[in-house]
Amino acid sequence: MADEIKKEPPANFKVTIDNITIEVTPGTTILNAARTIGGDVTPPAMCYYSKLQGSGGKCRTCLVEVAAGSTADPRPMPKLVASCRTTVMDGMIVKNITSDKVKDARAGVVEFLLLNHPLDCPICDQAGECHLQDLGYEHGKEGTRYEFKRRTFEKEDIGPYIQLHMTRCILCYRCTYVADQLTDKRVHGILDRGEHAEISTYISKAIDNDFSGNMIDVCPVGALTDKTFRFKNRVWFTKPVDAHRDCENPKCCGKTTLWLRGDEVFRVTARKDQWGEVQSYDGKPGWICNTCRFDKKKTTDWVIEGVTKINRHSVISQGKYEGLVMPKETIQEVLGGRSPRLLMDIHTESEVNKPTVHLSEINGPAHSDTFNEGK
């Protein structure tokens, strides 16, 4: 008996997730084990962020069923567990999409998350890259059973760069972890409890830390959005390209995604990996500083590497033609060097995308006077 207890644990734990067996190091969470497999097996996560310590365990979207705890104790766990917080055991059998219980529970969680979430996706700048939209489509139910008033908050201005929409917040706490771990001084957190819990800067202090902009990237919904991009364009009409610059800030990685419209830089974000998290370089997450994100809005500030790869199922890939080869223009050859007579120049007729109005150079959202100047 004593020998058995003292038996060395194996160097790697074998864990079976949806009938796929892999070996992971002890201490790995079920979610991260599933991420090494990838694909549909991976539970979705709204609050867990692998680059932020202590995140996770709040949203419950990553619930999985543990059909067998371990080889030593093969009893199933009585309740569904949050896979981002539960570490694997040797011989553990996990069911994610193969379990009806999990599917049902996840649909319930989505319904809970959407209880107070406003359906203002047509207005929200996050639409198109919103994790809650994806979650709702993939795991939610159609329709709502909620009949009461949705929670509302007084609008709060938290600075010139970040727009806070508290009604859209799902209280994942990711942004407060960014404030805690990335910026030197945390000035915002969660106030009040339960229904009334809200993210706020303490006494409406502006967030002027150099890395506070990363809150926008970690926010899974549209609660924190880029004020310099606000209402300028929809994400799927802008073209993402990978770019970098030598940033003076030693903590900033300088590798970003620019969201272009023609030659105008509408928005700068950190690069995202396949889980929608900030990409890591040499094991370090590639956070970017506020100067890179908010102030460098010219293509000349950046070295453009190439078009960002976008999943073709994403709406962002709409209207973008990969591997497009323009056919050779032969009309001038045929006409003996003459150009054809232009019957209409679209810029003389159209009011949209006027060469005189540069939306990317305006700091905040455009207003009626932006367009009516000179009228």
Next chain:
Amino acid sequence: MQALTNRAKTVDRKPMTLLERAYLPAIFKGMSITFGHMFKKAPTISYPEKTRPFSPVFRGLHILNRDEAGRENCTACGLCAVACPAEAITMEAAERKAGEENLYREEKYAARYEINMLRCIFCGLCEEACPKDAIYLSETFAPANFQRKGFIYGKEDLLIPNPVTEPEAYAKAKGGRVAVK
């Protein structure tokens, strides 16, 4: 050479029969068909004076809708533009300022909204995509013109008259179509 289809007919080069050579029977046959049409109902109508009834699913020129208070429904969400197979719709959004609440229903609105009617194929996908009840295809034909200039329809061309200030024009623009459920 192998025929491309099985419907190809070889030319008949047989000499004409007596009846065919007489020429007049065929002439009279043709004349009788022409004459017979005089007693049939004309399939055409005199268009500008008379119009045909529209099908309930007719898709004509677009209108941008307003709500009962006369505020614009469109929030420039871009779903019509992304749904448009002809890429005819373009827009620019702006934030509603304080004091403009009676003009626009939502916080964001389309400051510029254009449909290039030269590109539009009147498929109605924009109408289907719209989450805000903002764009509809009306019972109006797109006009014809010798020039391309006037076919870029801006917001002033597309917006439905304000139901508060111009109720008659609004009712006329709404048309007689009843929603099919």
